[in-house]
Amino acid sequence: MLAGVFEGEGKLSIKEVPEPKITEPDDVLLKVEFAGICGTDVHILEVPPGHPATPGAILGHEYVGIVVDKGHNVKTVDIGDRVVVDPNLTCGICRYCRRGLPNMCENFTTLGIYLNGGFAPYNVAPSKALYKISRDVPLERSALAEPLSCVVNAMRKLNLQVGDNVVLIGAGPMGLLFLLMIKAQGAGRIIVIEPAPFRAKIAKELGADIVLNPKEVNTKEAIVDITELGADIVIDAVGNQFATTLDLARRGGTVLLFGMNENALPQIKQITIPRYELKIFGSYISWFSFPQTVAILESGNVPVEKLVTHKLPLGKLQEGIDIMKRGEGIKILINPQET
Incomplete structure (x- = not known):
């Protein structure tokens, strides 16, 4: 499959990578429907970088998708569910997690920055990062769950x-x-x-x-x-x-x-x-706020989809980044199913 891969030194490549597979009992395989370009993605691609990331990682930490497979321990989502992703993965055992402050986790990592994320047709994420959202919610609205949660x-x-x-x-x-x-x-x-x-x-x-x-x-x-x-x-x-x-x-x-x-x-x-x-x-990222965020998105009372100015295929990811750099877009969504 094609994916948007960070190569280091400000370089982003659309390249062929292996399709991900479930390796852990709590893993979930997602078909990514939309992934948003964030200012953090722009900063990652600056030289020198304004934000760290793992060279070789698939970027894209704001995404929504459909569950297509799951590990045998997964009970919270089912195949066919639409889910939004909290990309910040916390350890649950450090001093801050044990104090109820997971957004201050001493060991946290992030899908789409340090681990593979949503600028690809498929992504594997742990079930704890996923929150079901109604299929009645417009995709453009669901795709903004992560920034709204912050x-x-x-x-x-x-x-x-x-x-x-x-x-x-x-x-x-x-x-x-x-x-x-x-x-x-x-x-x-x-x-x-x-x-x-x-x-x-x-x-x-x-x-x-x-x-x-x-x-x-x-x-x-x-x-x-x-x-x-x-x-x-x-x-x-x-x-x-x-x-x-x-x-x-x-x-x-x-x-x-x-x-x-x-x-x-x-x-x-x-x-x-x-x-x-x-x-x-x-205030830093989200803190137990995804359930509230999903409720807001499902209510329709906060029309966040009005921020979407562009929808582009995966092959135009760099074009979307450039639009953001020029200040000519607000929220740009990438469809990884189209190249």
Whole structure:
């Protein structure tokens, strides 16, 4: 079968690889229907890499598929089930797993980054990573389960109250998922800060009340004018805006740091945090949030499929990566059954 293989040094190849087979009693063989391109995939292919990955691994950690075979110990899914995949595999026995913090696992690995993932017609995954989802859910929606699960985890920390004014920095794929979730939970004004016209336009279409271009306006002054006190909640979905979040939150407000950038070394005025009793949270991947995520997707109340701008065959995976690099797409889905 053909697969999208990371070769190291920024190189991605579409090459022939052996079709995977079940080797463990808890393994499940999936026919992959869609796999999304994530910003992490783009970072893996940078030179030098912005994110580590295993050379020789099939990339693609956001995917949905059909169970076509399973090991004899598997009880949670059946052949023919459609499933979404939690690609982060934890050990269950380290100090953090035993404290109920599997997303902090000291030994975790990831399908589609360190192990073979979804940019291939077939994939083998352990049954513990799979969650059944109704076939009535559009495939384009199901394919966004993994990124949405990360947002669901983050939303738990916010304690969002109906009517809260929210500032969202960044209207990339993750920022727009936050926008949809915040809107569904009854936020007041939703103010998005985004300099890219393409992303700003989509943010407005998806329900942002106001979109500010930080190159054109003083965002702090604009947000105070709009909210009087500043934002109840500020979310950095970019990964390098910590100092800005402190400027935009009201006294007693909440800041969520979600985006990640290893090179971000912010200069902040630390006294702002205790003096104004700001609540600062970080959030990383998902934390027991896939069941809730599946429920959200099955309800249809959060139309995440509206983020899908491109659907491409596997043979155009590099083209999809390039579209992401140019900022001309939001969520790009790859169909591994087509080449």
